[in-house]
Amino acid sequence: MPKPLRPGELRLETAPPEGPALRFIGRIRSPWGPGDCPRNISRARETGRPARVELDPAYTPALLGLAPGRAVILLYWMDDARRDLLQQAPAHLDGPRGTFAIRSPNRPNTISQSTVMLTGVDGETGVLEIDAIDCYDGTPLLDIKPWMPRIDTPPQAPGAQAHKPRR
Template structure:
């Protein structure tokens, strides 16, 4: 069954049934599940992101793979919420990967080849495709933030902006065990 755009966002839910092209087809070893009939995120998009990337094939897989200056555009109604942001060297930007599939529970990453549970991966393909990047703030003009460190498509909906605190957001010695193994 196709999942139409939601009334709240106008964005479709992506799944195997609504695949746009062959690159959306599950790889061997991947498992897709039916999406729930109803969902209610109660989420407000607070703006969008402007990047040089118009298609997924050219978009960096990791925010640290690019030094492109991108623009985080905040809707003017949220302008007052930016007070003090100019004092931050780095921000945590949350965004909605609106073109990602949402039905895979097991995935086979292109670069790693071994099936893993979706929640053990940083893939945009997940039930709620929220992505997070720590960005360096380059400039702020009105409601437009120039930043370095994003890995999303042009027009990606903006979910939130938070200050990055190295003292609490960075965890020394954090490990993703499977990522450190030779089978990667």
């Protein structure tokens, strides 16, 4: 039984999946395909080629509060990636690494993430314009989270601010 709604809350009309299941909330539209996709978001930004996110209409109300200029984390499903590699030998490294030590899309669960800048937000159509992305056109989108420096910057990282506990 779902909890009662608080004032201002809006519930998804269709029931969420039961148990450990994922639901795609949209698709990423990029200029990339097999053979020309940058291997990371930094390289994608260097090309100057923007991209967009197309949300399933059921999720457009969840965009409330997002605006151009905001950084968000996109979580997406790399559906063409391998899921059987425990160690990999990327060409840019000096030797093999464990899958959990690199950012390759080839992993047990092919969830990838990129922190992107919103350049446009259309809450009516559910389209987000973004500065760049490093995945194929049509990649399924799992989630969007706001990037927050106090939460998402690791301690001891250059430029990180000391975390002050809330009272």
